[in-house]
Amino acid sequence: MSRAAGYGLAGAGTGPLETLGAAKINLHLHVTGRRDDGYHLLDSLVVFADIGDRVVVDPWPLPAGAETVFRLTGRFAADLACTMPADNLAMRAAAALAGRVNRPLPRMIALDKRLPVASGIGGGSADAAAVLRLLSGAWGVPRPVVMDVAGQLGADVAMCVAACPARIAGVGEVVTPLGHPTARLLGGMGLVLANPLMPLSTPAVFKARAASGAVASAPASLPDAGDLPQLLAALADATNDLAPPARVLLPVIADVETALAALPGACFTRMSGSGATCFALFASPDAAKAASVRLAAARPSWWVAAGRVLAVAPEIRETPSASS
Known part of the structure; x- marks a missing residue:
């Protein structure tokens, strides 16, 4: 149920x-x-x-x-x-x-x-x-x-x-x-996640950023609605401020980003959070799945997963037991 x-x-x-x-x-x-x-x-x-x-x-x-x-x-x-x-x-x-x-x-x-x-x-x-x-x-x-x-x-x-x-x-x-228009644009997009299976401490990344002398950023300017190319262009003008220090601590992150960006159909690539997982967005989950198969074959030591962006929170289900 x-x-x-x-x-x-x-x-x-x-x-x-x-x-x-x-x-x-x-x-x-x-x-x-x-x-x-x-x-x-x-x-x-x-x-x-x-x-x-x-x-x-x-x-x-x-x-x-x-x-x-x-x-x-x-x-x-x-x-x-x-x-x-x-x-x-x-x-x-x-x-x-x-x-x-x-x-x-x-x-x-x-x-x-x-x-x-x-x-x-x-x-x-x-x-x-x-x-x-x-x-x-x-x-x-x-x-x-x-x-x-x-x-x-x-x-x-x-x-x-x-x-x-x-x-x-x-x-x-x-x-x-x-709001609904922007959430609708993102919901259902395909994505591929990739991680080199090397943990990265969030406090260490913030500490490295502070040591680099980085200054505070202004909030990003993103459209409230519009088409997907407009949203992706606005995202491209924004950044992940934690990516540069994360790459210093774990240089393989740059390789993960490059590999994702080279996948057929990838329309936007970036590191998530404090790393080391990076992602690529695709027009559809099917395109993401095909790309993930290619990446997993090329990088068998990485964790690679494909799926879709959720428009709403995951559903709750009744289940017979935790082991089912």
């Missing part, structure tokens, strides 16, 4: 729920300043892909004296094996929301880890956001409460809760979904 993503599902169903912890892609990212507390101010246009981690939650109350079962599987699960379950951001999200609304912790949380760790495309933030979406739907938690909890968990979590094309400001907590 499929459920539309959103809230207000209180009282429905009796079993586990699942959704996608969708990969976040920064189409541009400008560092516009820095707060007194050290957090950087950002301006970014983000979209989300139908590529991500599978997140399953059994939201119903724990039996007395029991603890939440945490299951971690998937290609990149080993990269999180040294983290205690209670410290995983998905588990922290469940605890934070349950504490906020005075609910028992959920019976089970399961992550099928398909996205590389420390790769600039959301990762743990996307998983935490997926848990918040699942629990808030089952428990009937109002969206403002969910977004407030998300903002306390990390700068990227709120935008990952929205999981739709959006303009981002502040330290990441100010999320403004795009």
Whole structure:
């Protein structure tokens, strides 16, 4: 049974729920300043892909004296094996929301880890956001409460809760979904993600940028509507301010960008977030899939994935079990 993503599902169903912890892609990212507390101010246009981690939650109350079962599987699960379950951001999200609304912790949380760790495309933030979406739907938690909890968990979590094309400001907590014309232009586009499977620390990238003497950027000027070539041209005039320091720390990023730009049909290429994942946009998911097959064959040591840009947040489904 499929459920539309959103809230207000209180009282429905009796079993586990699942959704996608969708990969976040920064189409541009400008560092516009820095707060007194050290957090950087950002301006970014983000979209989300139908590529991500599978997140399953059994939201119903724990039996007395029991603890939440945490299951971690998937290609990149080993990269999180040294983290205690209670410290995983998905588990922290469940605890934070349950504490906020005075609910028992959920019976089970399961992550099928398909996205590389420390790769600039959301990762743990996307998983935490997926848990918040699942629990808030089952428990009937109002969206403002969910977004407030998300903002306390990390700068990227709120935008990952929205999981739709959006303009981002502040330290990441100010999320403004795009108007219909622009969201429609982006939704359904194909994309290829590529990562050389070398983790890159976000604090290290910001530190390298500061050491380079880089100054603050102005917010990007993007059209509210119009055709796709107009939007892509405006994006090309913007930048990812974290790409130059990321390339210094990890020079292979330049090779990833070059390889993506050379793919047939690629119409826009850039590094996402703090790296090292880079992306290429395509006119259709089919074109992206064909290009990804070519890239994966040429670069078998890289992580390569193809999909489409989501126009709305991933749907929520009932599922028989976390292992199905």
